[in-house]
Amino acid sequence: MIHESLKWYTHRPTIEENGVTRPRKYSELTPVDAIQADFDVKATNIILQGLPPKVYALVSNHQIAKELWEIIQLLMQGTSLMKQERECKLYDEFDKFTYKKGETLRDFYLRFLLLLNDMNIYNVKLEQFQVNTKFLNTLPPE
Structure with missing residues (x-):
């Protein structure tokens, strides 16, 4: 279920009241939606616990695990590029x-x-x- 949160759970179900759409309160969720919401919270917490403080500060306000995961992937792509650049510099230093x-x-x-x-x-x-x-x-x- 945690894995499913990262794959497809994009938002909590909503309800319309007085012409305004808002996310349903936990008590208003169907049993299936409540279970999925619980696992989404667990997935979000697992992701947040493994982040360095600087990354955590950038993403901690996101409450949906899928959304959080996608943002972290984008942030970490920059890290991967920096790592490749550093590896190239090290090979160059070794050669020279x-x-x-x-x-x-x-x-x-x-x-x-x-x-x-x-x-x-x-x-x-x-x-x-x-x-x-x-x-x-x-x-x-x-």
Whole structure:
């Protein structure tokens, strides 16, 4: 039923009184609509609990789970694009990584390790031979 809320439940049933349309109160819902409304509330709460505070602040006023889910999907698409952009930058940094003149071997290794850690955080995959080859080929001749 929670899944159904996310798929098709778009609004609570309404009633017209004195020429004004309003959502039905919970006590006015049919038993089937009341069950669906309960599951919609549960779905909404589950979604809201898993959100970072900044996203929560943007979407917490939406009361229908389907509507809430669609808005979050749009917000998270931007996150996905930023992740792809960051991955491209990390691959580029790896390709252009070089020894800096006057740098100690320790400093060189730490810089390389930081880059690899960033790549691991973003799940950027490299083969071990690529890492080893890059490190050895960029060492200074001495």
